[in-house]
Amino acid sequence: MIYRFGDWELDTDRYELRGADGAKPVEPQVFDLLRYLVENRDRTVTKDEIHKTIWKERIVSESALSSRIKAARQAVNDTGDDQKIIRTIHGRGFRFVAEVEASEGSREVVNSPAAATGASIAILPFVNMSGDPEQEYFSDGISEDLITDLAKISGLFVPARNSTFAYKGAAVNAQRLCQELGVRYVLEGSVRKAGKRVRIGAQLIDGETGGHLWAERYDRDLVDVFLVQDDITRRIVESLRIRLLPKESEAIAKVPTSNVEAYEHYLRGRQFFHRQTKSSLEIAKRIFRRATELDPNYARAFAGLADCESELYMSSASDATPETILAASTRALELDPDLAEAHAARGLALLTLDRHDEAETEFRRAMAVDPNLFEALKYCARTCQATGQYVEAAAYFERAYAVRPDDFRCLILLAQAYKDMGRHAEAETALRRGLEKIERELERHPEHGNAAALGATALARLGETGRARDWASLALLLEPDDVLTLYNAACAYALSGDAETAIGLLERSTPLIRGRLRVRARHDSDLVSLRTHPRFEALLRSIDR
Template sequence: MERRLTTILVADVAGYSRLMSADEAATFAALNGHRSELIDLRIAENQGRIVKMTGDGLLVEFTSVVNAVFCAAEIQRGMRERNENVPPDRRIEFRIGINLGDVIVQNGDIFGNGVNVAARLEGVAPPGGISVSASVREHVGSRLDLAFEDLGEHVLKNIERPIRIYNIVLNPGSTTRPRPPAAVSAKDMNEFSIAVLPFTNMSGDPEQEYFSDGITEDIITDLSKISGLHVVARNTVFTYKGKSVKVKQVAQELGIRFVLEGSVRKAGQRIRITGQLIDAKNGGHMWADRYDRSLTDIFAIQDEITRSIVDQLKVKLLPEESAAVARAPTENVEAYTYYLRGRQFSHEWTKAYLLLARRMFKKAVELDPHYARAYAGIANCDSALHGWHSEEVSLDDILENSARALALDPELAEAHAARGLALHSNDRHLEAITEFERALELEPDLYEANYFYARLLYTQGEMEACAQYFVKAAEIRPDDYVSPILLTSVYRRLGLVTETENWAQRGIERAERALLLHPENSSPAHRGALALAHLGERERARDWAARALAIAPDDIYAYYNIACAYSLLGDAEQALDLLEHVVPRNTREQMLWFHNDSDLDPLRNHPRFKQMCSMRAKELGLETEMDC
């Protein structure tokens, strides 16, 4: 194994998916022009070696740290000049990260932690900016006429130790940029870090899990609004759900100091919530309380818990943060209960569950006509019923409900995600991307924003970006079996065999758990059949397919996934028999999905497949966008 110490530069285009969606040909041509006329020349002048290019990004190796930083600065200055007369929404801007580290060399490529750190630094750099590690800053010294902004130590995703980050200020007189949001001060993380473990459902009814989970999520959301706190994300803490764990162990595993745990008991119109805040450093209980109240006091209880934690940790609460924490999503607790139940049902994505979820959301807005989250939920259900299940739903109503959610709460990430899905359903893809990116800016861990954005990117053929958001969705919800199984198709399209198999196995494990919890739901069965087909497990795939059809014999979505499974297994006629029921009802979104679905590749040259797809594409006016 060859190893060497080298300087690694990673560059990537900010907002590349949005630019490509707006004008694919122009963006591609502009990017190639920037590379040939500026970037490649500067790299060559500074003795850099382009290791590989990844769509909108590149990985470059330099033997000299000074050359790498000088090259990066020249590229960013050059891009500023080239962007001067370009409208802001059409500018191509690079993020650049540079690290000095040890790498493994194999067949001309480089791997290892040195590369990973450079990639993470690129991720936290602002558009048009350069972020470097402390080792790079130290080696450059005063050799270059550049100013370095010390951002302190930060914890970067999947990097074991905190990294000291410096931003390069190309114009020293300019205003210092704020800390990048993806990085967290190591000192602050130690002193003001907290994990909210899933509150235990003490109601004696498993059906009440949605309520205790909803309260946990809302407390996490409220605490996350406080700038002085580092709060562990929902997807991480929910991996501990249902497990007997020790607080000290949790704190060590998550790298945090404080843990909040509690329980919820709901009986009729009464509720009992207990909570205790523990300092994992010494095991001491800093605060504990029990609330025996009417159900109508649920929001007041959440507010009291949040403020008690703030008081105990002596965190400064800014006026706008105090107002945000105090703001309840609705004044009607019954509407809140219906909303939580609808949200739980909607994540199954089957027609039956979406219709049930829609009834829950409709009831919520009947009880509170100003409930933004519930309007977003209605819009999501209708978009999914139209776009994925070929149901007759008014597109105008979808747009109206998503617009109403935004009007009621312009800063609600769920509303922006719902608007994005509604616009996608109406083939307004560029506007949809803008809404999804705004939702992710407001709440990066919002499941719907990541999942819906991934689906849009899939229909546009943006597989690498699509994979990123499906992976995030799968991380956010450990019970999500849909994203892992969709990832098998994405990675198959990208030619990544190992990733395809790994995600197929993960999806099957999650689908098995979902079938145990909801044996009446066909979705885990037909999606599981597809994942099993990816692994070549013919008999199990057929068994799961038969089970799905027995549960829901008229489910068009089940027909489609089982047809994909048969396609992968080489059973072309069986696959086509099922698709004969599906294709005539396809929406534009579904036909674009067909166009990019590698699971159907074995059928592409079959005369029946060509005929049915070309006819439907012509009916929908898609002849120029796809070639079935």
């Protein structure tokens, strides 16, 4: 079915929103919300209905719903006060008020299996068959790249990484999985990498019948890994009879690098970057830099290098300057102006230098290309938090956490956004979940001092002052010279009522504070008990110099 309103067409067969300039990228959840509103345009749709339909009755915050409504309005340029397309009916819900013309799609599309089922497929994480857990980064990277490539196709719904990676390592019934994720098809696969050879197996399963549409095994030289990925993508497109737009065909055929060794380095660097310790960031930086040396035209590697430079600049662990932390992201955008990771890296560099408006613009450009890019969501949330946009910050942190549920920082920062909004019950829930994840992180990496410092702030906010001080003391033993550890430990002591220790830690960290931490120190609600301390204002003045 095609719904036409104003300058827009909502094509539910092809899962596509089209405007005067062609197809417009929108998140699946936003598309589903637009579809539900337009299909129920003869009445007011309540918030409870939206929760049941869009979130399948999962518990979500009020800000998540507000964020999705805002995104739906932005998608169709309904941003004026007059609300000509989606109108808020106060106290009741929302109503689609634009005039709508509905028509059936083309017979060819409607009769195809893809259109009849909504053209939907889940990509399960490929199983690492190498017998070496250290090769996990490679099998995960192939899975993620397939998700990214297929998500570029407007006529195909592909659940984001977090949805399918939740099944990693579990015995999966394909038919049940398809029901749980709301898709028709599922792709399973495995990877065995040995030296310069790789064996990749893949099979496409119909979730309705449980039957195999096709299965293939590729025994290739490692340098052919991109050809294998391209072949799998095109086999899926052909099997589901999806019609590709010219730009989509070009996008999925685009090879990120011709150097497979650079690709391996990029995947490995990304693995270390996501650990977010000072040592792992230093390792990731070296690996990304090596990838750029192997292929000087590899945009994603330059984006990864830029992210490392920004994070290390914040922790005072780098000799980077504002010019150098901007340089890598500039190069990434020069090489690929349409790369979501490059825009996100540029945004992080700008955020690090307190250029908030420019940073937010870059993050939104990144999300327009890839709505589920974790770095764009997380750092856009931090931008909003730094500028006092707490509702928006909470919404972006919620989305970032949904994309990567193993990231404990998002939960702790989300809790602070809730706290700043006065939503204390939700803040406590987020803190307790975040604390559980920090405890697991410390079991795996007991040397992670900043995780312990963040855990100390969580405990202090929960009123467990004794444990909070113990954790803060441990953090300072582990990383006594790390500016972020010093700062977060100071927050924990301030929240625990020990102003003198908190001030002492802030005085130690002040000479090291750079970038966005300067703004955070001035407005951080964790430090509110220090506002009247005679040494605190002097600290702020020294930070601002």
